[in-house]
Amino acid sequence: AFEKFFENFGRGLKYGIYASYGMKKDELADLLLFWSAREQKLLSLREYVAAMPADQHAIYYAAGDDRDRLAKMPVVESVLAKGYDVLLCTQDVDEFCFQAMRDYTAKDLPKVYEDEAAREAAEPEREDRTVELHNVTSGDLDLATDEEKKAAEETAKANDDLLSALKEALGDKVEKVAISTRLAADGAPAVITSEGPLSLEMEQVLSAGPESGDVPRAQRVLEINSNHPIFEKLCSLYAEDKDK
Numbered sequence: 001a002f003e004k005f006f007e008n009f010g011r012g013l014k015y016g017i018y019a020s021y022g023m024k025k026d027e028l029a030d031l032l033l034f035w036s037a038r039e040q041k042l043l044s045l046r047e048y049v050a051a052m053p054a055d056q057h058a059i060y061y062a063a064g065d066d067r068d069r070l071a072k073m074p075v076v077e078s079v080l081a082k083g084y085d086v087l088l089c090t091q092d093v094d095e096f097c098f099q100a101m102r103d104y105t106a107k108d109l110p111k112v113y114e115d116e117a118a119r120e121a122a123e124p125e126r127e128d129r130t131v132e133l134h135n136v137t138s139g140d141l142d143l144a145t146d147e148e149k150k151a152a153e154e155t156a157k158a159n160d161d162l163l164s165a166l167k168e169a170l171g172d173k174v175e176k177v178a179i180s181t182r183l184a185a186d187g188a189p190a191v192i193t194s195e196g197p198l199s200l201e202m203e204q205v206l207s208a209g210p211e212s213g214d215v216p217r218a219q220r221v222l223e224i225n226s227n228h229p230i231f232e233k234l235c236s237l238y239a240e241d242k243d244k
Contacts (some may be wrong), residue, residue: 032049049129059104063095
């Protein structure tokens with residue numbers, strides 16, 4: 001019954017959080033529902049947080065206009081492969097609502113222990129758990145291991161000239177070209193992400209508005225999968241002829 005109610009009035013609840021600059025999030029956040037990529041059903045934010053693994057410290061979401069397309073995005077697949085759920089948000093107000101919220105507090109949940117021994121030894125406790133909201137296409141999700149980060153840094157350093165050449169070829173279409181730490185070894189060859197306060201999805205929504213000519217651009221980053229055969233081919237071609 002509530003899902004039917006939310007289908008009709010959910011957008012208004014989200015707009016209530018956005019329009020109040022997040023001041024009404026404590027009143028409204030527990031009423032929100034979003035589609036879970038892992039569970040394949042609508043979840044409340046509290047249900048999402050309650051099901052999070054002990055080593056997860058943020059709510060991950062992807063925003064766009066089509067649920068199936070979002071589910072197939074390489075960045076969504078990479079987060080799911082880490083064992084973390086992703087909320088698929090398809091209403092134009094979703095990203096603005098989450099930006100206004102910044103974080104979410106799930107109240108009175110069973111206490112989480114990252115150390116299994118500590119959990120078994122402790123008496124059952126309850127806690128309020130506050131987590132940030134992260135768009136999987138924006139910023140650094142910090143999901144890579146130290147080894148993966150080190151490998152990406154070494155690859156970027158070894159191929160600095162190639163990355164600079166790619167940036168020069170693309171001009172102002174991207175802010176920078178970088179080696180990705182969010183793409184799986186057998187995943188996509190590259191992905192476009194953003195950095196800064198304006199996400200790709202927010203830019204798209206604003207561009208569809210009446211003042212589309214004055215909309216600032218999101219700072220796009222071309223992230224390349226250094227484990228993909230296409231990157232190996234790029235390296236060999238660049239070694240053969242840097243100016244071609």
